[in-house]
Amino acid sequence: MNDASPPPGNRQRATIVTLSRMAGVAPSTISRALKGDTRISAETRARIAALAQELGYTPNALARTLSSGRSGLIGLVLGPSTHPIYTEILHEAVAQAGERGMRMLMIHAGAGPIEDKTAEALLQYKVDGCLITSAELSSRAAAVCAANGVPVVMVNRVAREHGSAVACDNLAGGAELATLLMARGHRRFGMVNTSNPTSTAVEREQGFVQHLEQAGHKLMLRLDGQSTYDGGYEAGRRIAALPPAERPDAIFAVSDIIAMGVLDALRLQGIQVPQDISVVGFDDIPAAARPIYDLTTVAQPLKTMVGRGLDLLSARMADPDLPDESVTLRGKLIIRGSVRPAPG
CATH class of the missing domain: 3.40.50.2300 (Response regulator)
Structure with missing residues (x-):
């Protein structure tokens, strides 16, 4: 391990400044190297990448939010945890968001209309957009999201106020x-x-x-x-x-x-x-x-519903002026043994 590393019992989170001091280069060089900037030599990029891995460095999401105005977080509002359909939606949303490089912030809302405090929590965490799979936005909660430029997409629900929606027919x-x-x-x-x-x-x-x-x-x-x-x-x-x-x-x-x-x-x-x-x-x-x-x-069609929901959300995060859109997808009749056979 590098001699400049802090003792095991006194570790602090590695930062750009830490890497800069240990590598003997400017913080801006560290930042560019970790982003793969070709203006930094391949040898230096490799050395800095190895040092970052050794120290377990990860980017500071809060700092990135302050500098870019975007958190990279998608809010996911779920329905009652006792209902299996929401577990299915949760697994699908997390998997598909991960494939797209999105990070999910799960907020459990339960049954009934989404309260104002839930909308305010989404704003406090500075989510870039929100998928809502349960309940409906209250008029004020919808207005809060709209006024703060937070696009909302309902999945498995029909939007009544601000927001787009994807639902089964x-x-x-x-x-x-x-x-x-x-x-x-x-x-x-x-x-x-x-x-x-x-x-x-x-x-x-x-x-x-x-x-x-x-x-x-x-x-x-x-x-x-x-x-x-x-x-x-x-x-x-x-x-x-x-x-x-x-x-x-x-x-x-x-x-x-x-x-x-x-x-x-x-x-x-x-x-x-x-x-x-x-x-x-x-x-x-x-x-x-x-x-x-x-x-x-x-x-x-939950997989398709979640995918279309993320498509709608991504588009509106990129262009907030896009109009709201509703998508209806046809379900599939599955005939099993709980229905009696046809006469004759």
């Missing part, structure tokens, strides 16, 4: 599920949504119900699944307790996590799926394909 997905269930001979339909649904859930229900009504059918039951497994389980218990003549023979739960709760409750009460009741969901989270659930659902 929830209306079409709901309609496809209605078509499937009617084609399988179902005529008594139930829905498990929430008492305070998001725009995403509202669209899924609208697509499903409107398609039923066009064919002359109506919902006979609508229950609150609270956007959770437990909520779905309680809804399933209530369905199972109904007399057979008053019980739907097909249930659409607006998310897979709700549908899984419904399935477990029905089976534990002795109701067979799909022989007695068919159950469908939406999202295609990994657990939906497990044999115990074998859930028919609509798969959201």
